[in-house]
Amino acid sequence: MLERRLAVPGGPAGNPGRGLRAPALWVWKNLLSPWYNAVLTAVALAVLGAVVPRVWRWAVDAEWSVIPANLTLLLAGTYPREEIWRLWAAVASLAGLAGLSGGTYRGSARKWMTAAFLCAAAAALVPAAAPSRMWLLTLGGLLAGGFSLGRRVAAAFGPAWRRILGAMWMASAAWVYVLLHGIAGSAVFPPVPTSSWGGLTMTLVLTAVGIIASFPLGVLLALGRRSALPAIRWACTAYIETVRGVPLISILFMAQVLLPIFLPDYRLEHVVRAMIGITLFSAAYMAENVRGGLQGVPKGQVEAAQALGLSNARILWLIVLPQALRAVLPSVVGQFISLLKDTSLVAIVGLLELLGIARSILANPAWLGLQAEVYLFVALIYFIFSFSMSSASRRLERALGLGER
Amino acid sequence: MMLSSDAFVQRKAFWRDTRFLAVLFQVLFLAVVILLAGAAYANMVRGLERLGLRLQLDFLSQEAGFGISEGIAYTPGDSYGRAFVVGVVNTLRVGALGIVLSTVVGVLVGIGRLSSNWLVRGLSSVYVEVFRNTPLLLQLIFWYSAVMLKMPGVRQSISVFDLVFINQRGVYIPRPVPTGAFALWVWLLIISVVMAAGLYVYRRRIQEREGRPGFAGLWALGLLAAGGALGWLAVPGSPLVLDVPILQGFNFRGGIQLSPEFAAMLTGLVLYTGAFIAEVVRGGIQSVPKGQREAALALGLRPAAAMYLVILPQALRIIIPPLTSQYLNLVKNSSLATAIGFPDMFNVGVTIMNQTGQSIPVFGLIMASYLSFSLITALIMNWYNRRVRLVER
Incomplete structure (x- = not known):
């Protein structure tokens, strides 16, 4: 590094911060400095020069009108149009909770205000119908309001508030379920059959169910695999290794085709079968992640707890799991990201989640031949979700001081 | 617990x-x-x-009656068992090619992400983030329906140096064809392989005796390449000629034709897995402590030698286990072929299942095959891992 800096003619050898003042120096150092870097730059520029103008020309000519025309389908599937406010309400409740949590857990205020501001700006700029704008504004308001409320309440009540917040998150799962699924015989929330769920909503529901259900199952499997009892250890190991050895699509097919044979007395909805398949699959991978964390807990911790006279269950709950789960947080988030991407596979077994609904839009003669436009838009949605999750995980990793081995 | x-x-x-x-x-x-x-x-x-079904496997010998668009020799008159084998071979073909190509892509991009060249680093990062953060199934369907099927017709084929042609019907690449001199050249090649092996052992011994880098692998490879090239020039005529695809009438003749399904499958799998392998490679190289490189340079090794002798051997140790799981993922992910109609094992299995209704035995076969692929790959990689692993006291 030093060597290179000295090699720059007239370079500010003792003061690298000054380098920014001379763009030419920056170009020299970052693009041309040893001779092979100049060659690499030339090659990269040639590739860019060949690709970018073509893509640009294509993007200008592309028929993007297919996206706004089908936006509601892509986001909400065939959810009854007069009930769509329930989806918005679900998102709004979660935004409020997120704001509250952000305020409680010493998040930086600026970030949350920016999020709220972006929501408001989107509401002002998006050329959408009036209700969508109003809901976007509400989202921004709830985020910001929840944040400032959360800060104040956290300061006033302390740890008890955090427990209440946890309970609220748990209750929100039931609340969202009621909103989405409805209650039979209710006038406010008439039931919406799962067959008319679809689009991004279905993707997010499948992901959320997969995360919530596979996490405890994965922890149990990981504990089972490390059990001192051979019967349990072997059973868990066999399950984990079998599931990890076969593709998800085969498990989804099995859930669709074989579950009805093994459980003939129960009429399971297609969505539920897919949820079962995703959960069973994801749990095996979760188990391996958690096992890594369990192995990282020093033996002395358990021995010290035993010496203090704690029961096995308490050692597990109070000593082992908190340390293990904290250590595996980043890899668990990674697991959630792949879960989000993997939900696209249910399109193969005929469910209309984001990718499935995109395919069915393209089957409509009105939108024939617009595969590139629609698939790129769908890819953008997936990208936004999983990229933001992965950068949040990286920030979390740094905040926890992990990954510095 | x-x-x-x-x-x-x-x-x-x-x-x-x-x-x-x-x-x-x-x-x-x-x-x-x-x-x-x-x-x-x-x-x-x-x-x-x-x-009204019974559990048995004798349906495998019955006549299949459905066509398979590509793969080893097969007619609809063959048995279900044969059809399944065709699917297995197709899976292995995509898997093996995919593993080789995605390793190349992954290693190049992984090193590119650590490059001191800002442009190369940026492009590599964009590639990795885009391909890692979108679903593979979406990418496969995109390559198939939005790229391969949108290629121009046969007469307007895209030509790459007049050697490779791409059109709606697939990708045409040249095929190397052995001539009369091929056998002689192979004998010369075998002799140079033996000599290269001898040289490898000799250089290894020098390295062990004198304690300085012998570059045994490089010497052996060099000798092998020189032997092959000399043999090529020495034999009368060229031992291999390229059978370049040529447009004749309404289609291409000669060369190897890759179907659009196969091309889309391979592109999707290689680009997706390549992005993950790039991260594995980058992580492996970055995990070698900085002091190792500094110490190597302080001992007077040149940067290339420090990379080759000090950093890479240590990085390899970290890279191998996650690389193994990426290879396993690639083979398992090839089952998504069913979404774009490439007749891999899973696709053929589902067709057999739909025709015979024997869902349980067919699923048993599919799962057992994937499990054994996973097992074989894991065994090979574990063997390699044991070889590069740190020998602890």
Whole structure:
């Protein structure tokens, strides 16, 4: 590094911060400095020069009108149009909770205000119908309001508030379920059959169910695999290794085709079968992640707890799991990201989640031949979700001081 | 999890004895598992009776009656078993090619992300983030329906140096064809392989005796390349000629034709897995402590030698296990071929299942095949891993 800096003619050898003042120096150092870097730059520029103008020309000519025309389908599937406010309400409740949590857990205020501001700006700029704008504004308001409320309440009540917040998150799962699924015989929330769920909503529901259900199952499997009892250890190991050895699509097919044979007395909805398949699959991978964390807990911790006279269950709950789960947080988030991407596979077994609904839009003669436009838009949605999750995980990793081995 | 605390067991009532509890717990667990399995089996028998099916494998020898668009020799008159084998071979073909190509892509991009060249670093990062953060299935469908099927017609084929042609019907690449001189050249090649092996052993011995880098692998490769090239020039005529695809009438003649499905499959798998392998490679190289490189340079090694002799061997050790799981993922992910109509094992299996209704045995076959692929790949990679692993005291 030093060597290179000295090699720059007239370079500010003792003061690298000054380098920014001379763009030419920056170009020299970052693009041309040893001779092979100049060659690499030339090659990269040639590739860019060949690709970018073509893509640009294509993007200008592309028929993007297919996206706004089908936006509601892509986001909400065939959810009854007069009930769509329930989806918005679900998102709004979660935004409020997120704001509250952000305020409680010493998040930086600026970030949350920016999020709220972006929501408001989107509401002002998006050329959408009036209700969508109003809901976007509400989202921004709830985020910001929840944040400032959360800060104040956290300061006033302390740890008890955090427990209440946890309970609220748990209750929100039931609340969202009621909103989405409805209650039979209710006038406010008439039931919406799962067959008319679809689009991004279905993707997010499948992901959320997969995360919530596979996490405890994965922890149990990981504990089972490390059990001192051979019967349990072997059973868990066999399950984990079998599931990890076969593709998800085969498990989804099995859930669709074989579950009805093994459980003939129960009429399971297609969505539920897919949820079962995703959960069973994801749990095996979760188990391996958690096992890594369990192995990282020093033996002395358990021995010290035993010496203090704690029961096995308490050692597990109070000593082992908190340390293990904290250590595996980043890899668990990674697991959630792949879960989000993997939900696209249910399109193969005929469910209309984001990718499935995109395919069915393209089957409509009105939108024939617009595969590139629609698939790129769908890819953008997936990208936004999983990229933001992965950068949040990286920030979390740094905040926890992990990954510095 | 039961934590053994036998050291503390004194005289206790038997229901508080850990050893007794352990046995009891396992018996209970097994009883629950057996009960559940039994209930599922009883349900299965009833369900199969209702559908009028019997569990047996003899359907595999019956005539399949459906066509498979590509793969080893097969006609609709062949048996279901043969059809499945065609699918297995197609899966292995995509898997093997995919593993080789995605390793190349991954290593190049992984090193590119650490480059001191800002442009190369940026492009590599964009590639990795875009391909890692979108679903593979979406990418496959995109390559197939939005790229391969949108290619120009046969007469307007895209030509790459007049060697490779791409059009709606697939990708045409040249095929190397052996001539009369090929056998002689192969003999010369074998001789140079033997000589290269000898040189490798000799250089290794120098390295061990004198304690300085012998670059045994490089010397051997150099000798091999020189032998091959000299042999190529020495034999009369060229031992291999390229059979370049040529447009004749309404189609291309000669060369190797890759179907659009195969091309899309391979592109999607390689680009997706390549992005993950790039991260594995980058992580491996970055995990080698900085001091190792500094120490190597302080000892007077040149940067290239420090990379080759000090950093890479240590990085490799970290890279191998996650690389193995990426290879396994690639083979398993090839099952997504069913979404774009490439006749891999899973696709053919589902067709057989739909025709015969024998869902349980067919699923058993598919799962067993994937499990054995995973096992074989894992065995090979574990063997390699043992070879590069740190030998601890």
